[in-house]
Amino acid sequence: MSKKDINSPRFDLIELFFFAYRDFTGDPDVLLDELGFGRAHHRVLHFVHRNPGIRVSDLLDILKITKQSLGRVLKQLVDEDFICQEPGALDRRQRLLYTTEKGTKFCAQLSKLQTQRINKAISLMPDGSDDIVRQFLYLMIDENDRSEVARLIGKETD
The missing domain is CATH 1.10.10.10 (Winged helix-like DNA-binding domain superfamily/Winged helix DNA-binding domain)
Incomplete structure (x- = not known):
């Protein structure tokens, strides 16, 4: 971009x-x-x-x-x-x-x-796309809330 x-x-x-x-x-x-x-x-x-x-x-x-x-x-x-x-x-x-x-x-x-x-x-997407989707959604979360959301859902997402 x-x-x-x-x-x-x-x-x-x-x-x-x-x-x-x-x-x-x-x-x-x-x-x-x-x-x-x-x-x-x-x-x-x-x-x-x-x-x-x-x-x-x-x-x-x-x-x-x-x-x-x-x-x-x-x-x-x-x-x-x-x-x-x-x-x-x-x-x-x-x-x-x-x-x-x-x-x-x-x-x-x-x-x-x-x-x-x-x-x-x-x-319907290429293999590994679920990780990309997960990362994209995680990064859409306000930066100040990400660690709490990761804790809440029980999995760190980078």
């Missing part, structure tokens, strides 16, 4: 991101909608499932949403038995979140849909 090109809008990639995200989230949206849930419910379920015993404060940091926004979604997920809350062992004021059996099964359904889409796309 020349210096002149570096400041030109990348509408090709911007629009591909929009369309890819639309379809990546669209697959689970159908299942979520059947339960009266939306994408916020999906994100909360996903990160609680992947981080059993996560504190509400840590979930707020990951999702970068307000306590009020999380409260509404979390209440619905708890009321409908997808997530349960337990007090912390040392600090009883802490609320530790876990997916219930129902929540775990639903997360598996949602992840399966997204995994199928990812695997299909990567299978």
Whole structure:
């Protein structure tokens, strides 16, 4: 890319991101909608499932949403038995979140849909492309957040 090109809008990639995200989230949206849930419910379920015993404060940091926004979604997920809350062992004021059996099964359904889409796309690319895609996505994350994201997903990505 020349210096002149570096400041030109990348509408090709911007629009591909929009369309890819639309379809990546669209697959689970159908299942979520059947339960009266939306994408916020999906994100909360996903990160609680992947981080059993996560504190509400840590979930707020990951999702970068307000306590009020999380409260509404979390209440619905708890009321409908997808997530349960337990007090912390040392600090009883802490609320530790876990997916219930129902929540775990639903997360598996949602992840399966997204995994199928990812695997299909990567299978159409040259060998080793999944590493390139992983690196690209990692580098799209704000530089100040990368090490925390790498820790969160359990694998350093360079």
